Amino acid sequence: NDGYLHWFLDDELVFKLNGTSIVEKGLGTGISSEPSYIIMNTAVSKQWGFPKCPDNCPCKKYNCNTKDWSAKCGFSSGFCDMLTSSKQNHSQPGVEYKINYVRVWQDPNDPKQKVGCSTPERPTRRWIEGHQELYMQEGDSKPLKGLQRGRGRCGSNGNGKEGEESSSSSLSCGGSHRGTCTVGGVCECKEGWTGPHCLAHDGRDPTPYDEPDSLADVGFTPPSYFPAALVVGLSLCVVILIGALVAKRRKIAKAGYRPIPNRPPARKPVRGHFA
Incomplete structure (x- = not known):
């Protein structure tokens, strides 16, 4: 359940590492939440390290890209030829490795793991949008093309x-x-x-850690509550304003004035004969 890493050479198991030993020691450090590259080192050999230093060889330099015998004699016989044959003679390929597949996954329910290239801890998208000139060449209209x-x-x-x-x-x-x-x-x-x-x-990120921009991103945080004194003061102002309007209408009615109607009175039809 804790995963494993197995190395095979010619369909034979060479080395294995079970994830249980790592989990038991504890994962004290945080998992990287930045965009990363995976470099697979496939230099797996049945014999690890360098051979015993041959006679008459100083074994002070190890360099296959030279014609100096003293810099290559410390390697195993044929080692440098294996690496350089493809460069010197294209008809004879040099060393080649093949990786069948690499599976990398993260648990979206684990707060220590983040899926995506723009996490809350490192908002990469917002940083690039705020510093676009650092990621553009002459003639570019935007950092990332569609x-x-x-x-x-x-x-x-x-x-x-x-x-x-x-x-x-x-x-x-x-x-x-x-x-x-x-x-x-x-x-x-x-x-x-x-x-x-x-x-x-055509893959998609199922866990949207990069939320849309909001007013909180520019430092504006609305108050979570109103002081009681402010609420009481606003209520008194509203009550006083309504009372003043009612008193004014009563004063006008008491003086004998009638408010002008919104619509003119309807005209009665005139009956009679016209010559």
Whole structure:
């Protein structure tokens, strides 16, 4: 349940680390909430470290990118040739590693873990919006350009049938399961894929830590309560204003004046004959 890390070499287990040993020691430090890169070090070998220093070798320098024998003699036999063969002779590939997959996840219910690139502790989006000039080159209108979905140029077999591709451009839109090349010569991405040539997953962040901007972001905090004296004073002012209006109307009525009606009186029809 605590996870594990297993290293295999030629389908044989070389090294393993269970997460239980880490959990038992405790996670005292906080998990990084900043955008990070993952660098996979695949330098796994059956023999760790350097071999015993050979005779007549000083073993003071270890450098494969040199013609000096004294700087390379401390390595295992063939080690430098493995690293440099691809640079010197393209027909013979050098060392290559393959990573099947890397799975990284975070628990959205754990307050120590944050999902997203703009967390409350480090509001990256707001910082960039407030310092856009630091993230723009000459000619840019904004730091981050919008994500283009499809419309990348691709080949066509010229038969006029939309969705078909020639063999030379079958991968120009990510292959048949990611996108298709339209008759107009542009890529059209299928569901779940994005980018000009449909090469990227159309993923979304399910946990919106980056909330919309509000007045509180500029330092304005409305009062949570009104003082009792202020409430009583406002109530007295309203009562006095209403009392003054009522007294004024009574004074006008007592003096014999009648208020002007809002509408003129209706005229009675005139009966009679006209010559």
